[in-house]
Amino acid sequence: MHTHTDISPETASIHAGRSVDPTTGAVAPPLILSTTFLRAEDYSDTESYIYSRYRNPNRASLEECLVSLEQGATTSARGFAFASGLAAGMTMFQALRPGDHIIIPNDMYFGVRALLQDVFVPWGLRISSVDMTDSEAVRSAIEPATCLIWTETPSNPMVKLTDLQAIADIAHEHGALMVCDNTWCPLVQAPFLHGCDVVMYSTTKYFGGHSDILSGALIFKEHSMYAERVLRLQEVGGAVCAPYDAWMLLRSIATLPHRMRVHCANALAVAEALHGHPALAALHYPGLPDNPFHALAQRQMQHLRGIVPHGFGGMLSIEVRSTATQTAIQSAQAVAARTTLFTRATSLGGVESLIEHRKSAEGIHSTTPDGLLRLSVGLEAPQDLIADLLYALESVVV
Numbered sequence: 001m002h003t004h005t006d007i008s009p010e011t012a013s014i015h016a017g018r019s020v021d022p023t024t025g026a027v028a029p030p031l032i033l034s035t036t037f038l039r040a041e042d043y044s045d046t047e048s049y050i051y052s053r054y055r056n057p058n059r060a061s062l063e064e065c066l067v068s069l070e071q072g073a074t075t076s077a078r079g080f081a082f083a084s085g086l087a088a089g090m091t092m093f094q095a096l097r098p099g100d101h102i103i104i105p106n107d108m109y110f111g112v113r114a115l116l117q118d119v120f121v122p123w124g125l126r127i128s129s130v131d132m133t134d135s136e137a138v139r140s141a142i143e144p145a146t147c148l149i150w151t152e153t154p155s156n157p158m159v160k161l162t163d164l165q166a167i168a169d170i171a172h173e174h175g176a177l178m179v180c181d182n183t184w185c186p187l188v189q190a191p192f193l194h195g196c197d198v199v200m201y202s203t204t205k206y207f208g209g210h211s212d213i214l215s216g217a218l219i220f221k222e223h224s225m226y227a228e229r230v231l232r233l234q235e236v237g238g239a240v241c242a243p244y245d246a247w248m249l250l251r252s253i254a255t256l257p258h259r260m261r262v263h264c265a266n267a268l269a270v271a272e273a274l275h276g277h278p279a280l281a282a283l284h285y286p287g288l289p290d291n292p293f294h295a296l297a298q299r300q301m302q303h304l305r306g307i308v309p310h311g312f313g314g315m316l317s318i319e320v321r322s323t324a325t326q327t328a329i330q331s332a333q334a335v336a337a338r339t340t341l342f343t344r345a346t347s348l349g350g351v352e353s354l355i356e357h358r359k360s361a362e363g364i365h366s367t368t369p370d371g372l373l374r375l376s377v378g379l380e381a382p383q384d385l386i387a388d389l390l391y392a393l394e395s396v397v398v
């Protein structure tokens with residue numbers, strides 16, 4: 001099988017990891033549910049399919065396609081598909097050793113933080129949580145045992161940007177692995193081109209794109225000891241992506257570049273329309289010229305060629321003001337209750353727009369501002385989405 005690392009994402013998303021089925025001529029790939037596969041007479045065929053936990057044809061196709069879509073992947077790059085984004089993250093941490101030290105962002109997807117605190121701290125991992133927008137803070141958190149820096153950009157839910165190359169340089173000076181959770185920006189942001197060694201995805205989000213597949217992935221820029229451990233953890237741990245989910249994902253990925261373009265264009269249109277709205281205390285979207293991360297976003301988030309206007313992702317956050325009669329939590333919840341096209345739900349990256357009061361979702365330990373609503377801007381007509389939000393914001397009388 002040839003690799004597709006040198007071809008455009010629009011082409012790779014349709015062709016990478018696929019071939020016409022040689023036995024039937026089927027153009028759409030067959031779904032192979034069999035958990036076990038015929039062995040050679042002397043059982044020597046360990047390079048082919050044996051048992052579905054080790055390898056499955058649909059998962060292998062997906063993993064090949066994921067690698068080919070990741071710009072900057074080397075010829076020894078490896079992709080691993082998991083049952084969820086957090087299973088991917090968990091496997092990355094399981095590849096470390098008790099006593100190892102890692103650095104994580106203080107603004108990050110709360111599920112990864114909970115996984116670390118509830119599972120990996122008792123297991124023996126040591127963690128420093130820092131402001132990733134401050135390189136000096138990252139540098140001073142480095143210890144002799146630091147083996148990994150975890151980044152997530154734009155961050156969740158504050159939409160802050162981390163300068164990946166700056167943090168990668170610090171990681172590499174100390175021989176640490178640089179990981180980026182790139183769930184929010186597939187294709188738009190290419191972490192391997194900014195010094196990252198590993199990219200993690202919740203493919204539940206944009207790759208799946210239709211809010212109906214739970215899955216995740218780790219992609220290693222080049223083969224390494226850690227990639228070898230992750231492979232082994234898949235084999236003996238089994239948190240793998242199921243064949244049907246892999247098949248569904250590959251089907252969804254065919255339209256990923258086109259969906260990302262529209263997500264980006266729609267989010268920018270929504271951000272521009274809501275910018276300066278009197279009901280809002282803040283709006284966080286790196287595509288706006290007055291956003292503090294705009295210059296970095298222009299360097300780091302412009303990798304999907306042909307996005308007009310430029311691509312800064314499909315996610316933004318707004319902070320609704322409190323009023324004379326409502327707290328910020330109440331006014332934000334009232335806005336979310338009044339939208340009809342934006343559905344009140346968690347998650348992101350689907351064709352449909354979603355709105356979420358993040359503090360309510362994150363629970364009592366949340367440090368997210370009270371009035372913050374996170375928007376996942378879908379593929380509906382932008383003027384309809386804007387009208388829906390402007391109507392909902394009328395409920396906030398300041």
Ligand SMILES: *Cc1c(COP(=O)(O)O)cnc(C)c1O
Pocket residue numbers: 084085086087109111112152156181183184201202203204205214215216
């Ligand atoms: C959703 C999400 C995850 C977790 O992925 P699951 O597929 O839900 O397990 C991790 N990181 C980010 C940024 C996410 O949005």
